[in-house]
Amino acid sequence: MDVLIYLVPMALLLGLSGLAAFLWSLKNGQYDDVQGAAVRVLSDDDLRK
Amino acid sequence: MSESLDLSIYVTRQGGGTAHLDLAVEGIDCAACIEDIEGGLCGLPGIVDARLNYTNHRLAVEWRDGALSPTQVVEELGRLGYRAHPFRAKLVEEEETRRAQWLLKCLAVAGFASMNIMLLAVAVWSGNVTDITPETRDFFHWLAALIALPAVAYAGQPFFQSAMNALRNRRTNMDVPIVIGILLALSVSVFETINSAEHTYFDSVVMLLFFLLCGRYLDQAMRRKTRAVASNLASFRAEVAHRIEDDGEVVLVPTAAVKAGDRVLVRPGERIAVDGVVLSGSSEVDESLVTGETTHRPVRAESQVYAGSMNDNGTLTLRVTAAGKGTLLDEVERLLENAAAAKSRYVQLADRVAKIYAPVVHTAAAVTAIAWIATGASVHDALLTAIAVLIITCPCALALAVPVVQVVASGALFRAGVFLNAGDAFERLAKVDTIVFDKTGTLTLPTMSVTNAGEVETSLLAAASRLALSSHHPLATAVAQLAQDRRPYDDVTEEPGRGVRAVVDGMEMRLGSPAFCDAEAIAEKAAATDPLASVIAFSWGERRSVLLVRQALRPDAVAIVRNLRERGFDCRILSGDRPEAVAPIAATLGIATWRGGCKPSDKIDALDALKAEGRKVLMVGDGLNDAPALAAAHVSLSPISAADLTQAHADAVFLGDRLQPVQDTIDIARRAHRLMRQNLGIALVYNLIAVPLAFLGFVTPLVAALAMSGSSTLVTLNALRARGRASEPRPEAAPSPIVPVTQGA
Structure with a gap:
């Protein structure tokens, strides 16, 4: 059961990094225009430039 | 719009020499609009960034300071087919x-x-x-x-x-x-x-x-x-005023830019956008959206006028007063304080x-x-x-x-075109047993319409309505709504206080007062059939015709009120208008208990009397004079055309020309409860x-x-x-387009 000493903190770390990523994306304004993000995927404005 | 609107008050300067403007955009309905708007604006020289928020239909534009004027941005959007209104986020x-x-x-x-x-x-x-x-x-x-x-x-x-x-x-x-x-x-x-x-x-x-x-x-x-x-809709109303600068020049500005003490010019047929005192000029004002009174009030120097009134036939110069300084506003404000304090939590x-x-x-x-x-x-x-x-x-x-x-229930209301101001309104709405309506602007439409269109010869009606497009007079605006052909005639001259005339195919056409059109005899006969309507006459060569213009009931008012009465709601009318004007409306709707000529305090007294009987009252009203009553009632609704102060005191606001949302609101609230x-x-x-x-x-x-x-x-x-199922059996549920109040431009 000694493996738990490494595995559990690692699981926690992974969870924390997920949380950090979410908080970063929230701060970054990625949830400000949820519907827009869904339709912007379809636009091909990157091809023209 | 012949003159350009000065929008600089909405522009914020940012670091790095860029200017920033937020706009609420009308008419966004598909993903392609994003590309249209952003791509189109980026074509303008000087634009640094344009980003449309598709969720709340707001556009943020940034440009190099000095390279563009905000008006150019709005005009470019207009050219692309979108109406945009400057927008400032409220603190709330x-x-x-x-x-x-x-x-x-x-x-x-x-x-x-x-x-x-x-x-x-x-x-x-x-x-x-x-x-x-x-x-x-x-x-x-x-x-x-x-x-x-x-x-x-x-x-x-x-x-x-x-x-x-x-x-x-x-x-x-x-x-x-x-x-x-x-x-x-x-x-x-x-x-x-x-x-x-x-x-x-x-x-x-x-x-x-x-x-x-x-x-x-x-x-x-x-x-x-x-x-x-709701705040997008508020910015769509886009009220503007003609401000007179110190050098006598007249500029068109948003009302947000007008300060107390400024002088403002109001032309005939414009809606007065600010509260103020008349400095010079004389006219009659239609205050039906403010007080419910449909008879016009004469004003001259030193008279107080209120935002939301319609200026009828004379040009006025106003000095803007701070909100809450007029006699009516003072009374409304005082009553509001009392109502809010008395309303048991x-x-x-x-x-x-x-x-x-x-x-x-x-x-x-x-x-x-x-x-x-x-x-x-x-x-x-x-x-x-x-x-x-x-x-x-x-x-x-x-x-x-x-x-x-x-x-979930406010989502259902949202789809029915009703916006909830107060979260706890459901419980209060579900208990309602008495519904009190205001008349003007609530049971009737906020704008005038022609009542005898069916009796007028079709070709005359078409010509009259097309000629009316060239006039700014409020009665003519009602006639112009009927125009199929939206191209105005060429070379139309407007004679202030009388009417408009034009020569078409060698024959003179006139639209205006009966005397102007030489149609006094038939005008008198027509006026006798409907004493409350205003008469507007039309002549084309030798042919004469008379149109009756008045405030019409909302299209489904009769059906909705009958339905509500059959379901056991006690429907009543409390109006600020004259009793003679209220009586026919009450008769048409089959409402037995009604009162006219109510002052704001009378309305509160009537509501208190109902409250004392143990009734739970839903008040539906729109005028400035209704605001205290809306705050005092158990629960309240107001149409989106209502005065700002009134909307703020209503528990919910509904969209569109119909009265259907009132019934939907009650149904959804009862189910939710x-x-x-x-x-x-x-x-x-x-x-x-x-x-x-x-x-x-x-x-x-x-x-x-x-x-x-x-x-x-x-x-x-x-x-x-x-x-619920309520959203399904309603094919006409799509909220009818809101008519923005943009007169004055």
């Missing part, structure tokens, strides 16, 4: 956005913590029935405590704050038992961890928090969406339940502890069981029972089963987790029924 909206973000952060933290603690908890539960060593279990419990304590401290803030506020005001709400439950469960779990016991409740606590935060966040999101649409259903609930639960826990000690158990076991009772009854389902229904009670019933049944189990000591953390998530899910699923 920014506050709500911040709060929503904060709730989302709390939700994320609670979500993270509950996942990880559940991971540890499931391991302990399965280990307890197999071969987990006490050391491993302690290690897991300590880890869970390490995650749960900071997570609860952070994610629990919304509940701690709300509970503290309630306690400070010597009230209780649902958050008080929640906070007590959470804190007790946490401390007992820490205590058990220190003593290396088998059971801890960290998982239950964090999961409870996660569920509750879901409910709070959804509630907040719905309210924010409603508010965003309505105690929400959930809080009423909480008031009974908290003492009952806490007594049950105490009884449990005493009973266990009395039957010979140790104090430790007795306390543990008592706390298990508190945890299992922690009102998870109860706290979701009401808010989730509110979220029924579901709220059902949900509270479910929560009660859950407690009736869970409490005896906890009392007997059967509730392990596993049982608590299952019971909590089970009851929450059940309540949420039941709440989804509030979306």
Whole structure:
């Protein structure tokens, strides 16, 4: 059961990094225009430039 | 628009020499609009960035300062086919956005913590029935405590704050038992961890928090969406005024840019956009949207005029007064203060339940502890069981029972074209038995329309309405609505105070007063059939015709009022207009109890009398004079065309030309209220089963987790029924386009 000493903190770390990523994306304004993000995927404005 | 609007007041300067403008854009309906607008604007020289928010239909534009004027941006958008209105976010909206973000952060933290603690908890539960060593279990419990304590401290803030506020005001709400439950469960779990016991409740606590935060966040999101649409609509009204500069030059500016003391020019046929005192000029004003009175009031120098009135036939120069300085406004303001103070604070259903609930639960826990000690158990076991009772009854389902229904039902209202201002309005709406309508602008449309269009020869009507396009007179505007061919005639001359004329195919055409058109004889005959209508005459060569213009009922008013009366609602009219003008409307609608000539204070007196009879009154009104009555009524509705102050005091605002939303609102509110009670019933049944189990000591953390998530899910699923079938059998449900009040430009 000694493996738990490494595995559990690692699981926690992974969870924390997920949380950090979410908080970063929230701060970054990625949830400000949820519907827009869904339709912007379809636009091909990157091809023209 | 021949003159350009000066929008510089809406522009904010940013660092790095860029200017920034926020616009609310009308007519966005598909994904291609994003490309159209952003691509189109970026074609303008000097634009740094244009970004459209597709969710709330707002556009943020940035350009190099000095390279462009904001008007050019709006005109370019107009050329692309979109009407854009400068927009300034209200403080309330920014506050709500911040709060929503904060709730989302709390939700994320609670979500993270509950996942990880559940991971540890499931391991302990399965280990307890197999071969987990006490050391491993302690290690897991300590880890869970390490995650749960900071997570609860952070994610629990919304509940701690709300509970503290309630306690400070010597009230209780649902958050008080929640906070007590959470804190007790946490401390007992820490205590058990220190003593290396088998059971801890960290998982239950964090999961409870996660569920509750879901409910709070959804509630907040719905309210924010409603508010965003409502403030877009407010900016679509785009009121403008002609300000007279010190050098005598007249510029068109948004009313937001007009300050008290400025001089403003109001031309015939324009809506007065500000409160003010007349400096020079004389005219008649139509104040029907302000006071409900349909007879025009003559004004001259020193007269007070109010925003929302229509200037009829003369040019006025006004000095702008600060809001709340006029006699009418003073009275309205004073009455509003009284109404708000007198309105006994309505105690929400959930809080009423909480008031009974908290003492009952806490007594049950105490009884449990005493009973266990009395039957010979140790104090430790007795306390543990008592706390298990508190945890299992922690009102998870109860706290979701009401808010989730509110979220789903306000979504249903939103689709019916009704925006809720007050979250607790459902409960009050569901109890309504008497409906009091204002007449002008509420039962009738806010704009005038032609009543005898069917009796006029078609070719004459077509010509008259096309000629009317060239006039600014309010009566002509009503006639112009009938025009099929929207191209105005060439070379039309307007004779102020008389009418417009043009020569078409060699024959002279005139539209205006009966004398101007030489049609006094038929005008008198027509006026006799409908004494309340205004008469506008039309001549084309030798042919003469007369059009009657008056305020018409909303298209479905008769059907809706009949339907409401048949369902047992007592419908009444309280109008500020003359009794002679109210009587025919009341007769058409079949409303027996009506009063005309009501001052704002009369309306409040009438409502108080109804209240004294024990009736629950829904007030529907739009005028400035209705604002105190709306605040005083049990619950209130107003159309979107209402004065700003009035809308602010209504519990909900409805869109469109129809009265249907009034009926929908009541239906949806009644269904929502029924579901709220059902949900509270479910929560009660859950407690009736869970409490005896906890009392007997059967509730392990596993049982608590299952019971909590089970009851929450059940309540949420039941709440989804509030979306209801009402949205289906309504083919005409699409809110009819709102007619923006943009006169004056």
